[in-house]
Amino acid sequence: MSSALRAKELLIRAVECDQIGRILEAQTLYQDGIAQLMGFVNGEPDENKRKGFLTRIKEYMDRADAIKARVNGKLMLGKVVSHICIEDNDIGYDYDDIFGQFMDDKTIEILLEEPYMTQNYQYQNLVRFLELTAVKCKNMKYFRLVTKEDTKNLDQQKTNIGQIKADLERRNITCCVKYEESLHDRRIYLSNGYIIKIGRGLHFYKASNPVYSIGLVNYKFRKCHKTDVDIWSNSNS
Incomplete structure (x- = not known):
């Protein structure tokens, strides 16, 4: 063409x-x-x-x-409708508990700004987020990930993200990945009018210790790092 x-x-x-x-x-x-x-x-x-x-x-x-x-x-306007303060070592905070209620059938597009996408657990967190999206957002059509390039292992990063992108597109969800080296904000924009801002982004869980213990799969039982979560609503969306 x-x-x-x-x-x-x-x-x-x-x-x-x-x-x-x-x-x-x-x-x-x-x-x-x-x-x-x-x-x-x-x-x-x-x-x-x-x-x-x-x-x-x-x-x-x-x-x-x-x-x-x-x-x-x-992304800039709106009002806070929910504030959650997660303390160090808290448990009981999986993605569904924190912001699942704000994701619905009206969410047809999602923008995720997550600077760090280089480690295995970070890709796993992204997949967990997208799994929640698949459950909550039945009419999802478009997903955009904005992140930084992995300067130490760029090929592996593009392979991993490429697998996620291909899987979304098999589910009729267009996926776009943008790399921005100056990115520092961590936020999720939902097209139904909600913006989710998490101090640590998606990556606020501590590793399961020992590995094979309760919390390995169900993140409700995972200990968390200290972070704040603000949910904003944009009434003009």
């Missing part, structure tokens, strides 16, 4: 997602479509055609910027 046709396909899908409220997916599609179209335009010898394409690109860039502003607004 030529870059022009690929760009057209991506941008048509972006507009469709934009119109039905799947703004996270639309944002990614606009960005990818614009990049494809720019690559095509740079090789276009006809000056008039190139100007026409650049005009269209500007229109799509404006749409993408508007969506970015909407996403950022949803």
Whole structure:
């Protein structure tokens, strides 16, 4: 498929997602479509055609910027509806207990900002979160993970995340992974209007000790590191 046709396909899908409220997916599609179209335009010898394409690109860039502003607004605004203070060595806090009640059939998109995704237990925590999503969010269509690159073992990181991405896509959930080295926030945006902010992100559980003891599988019995959890509600979502 030529870059022009690929760009057209991506941008048509972006507009469709934009119109039905799947703004996270639309944002990614606009960005990818614009990049494809720019690559095509740079090789276009006809000056008039190139100007026409650049005009269209500007229109799509404006749409993408508007969506970015909407996403950022949803992440920044709202009010706290739940606050949980987890003390060191506390037990009884699995993901379902903490925020499962805020995940529902209206959640069609999720953005997870989790800086650290390099260790086996961190991938396992991600899978546990997605398992809860599969139970609670029956209409889930799009998942975006934003994390940092594993500079020590990048190939293994991409293999592990690639397996998770492929499994989601087999379940008809589009998955997008973005790497941002400056990322430090840990938060989960649900498209039904809730934002979950956890001081330690998903990784607030201590290792099961000894390994084969109660808590190995059921995290309700896992000891926790000290952290705070705030659930925000954005009434405009």
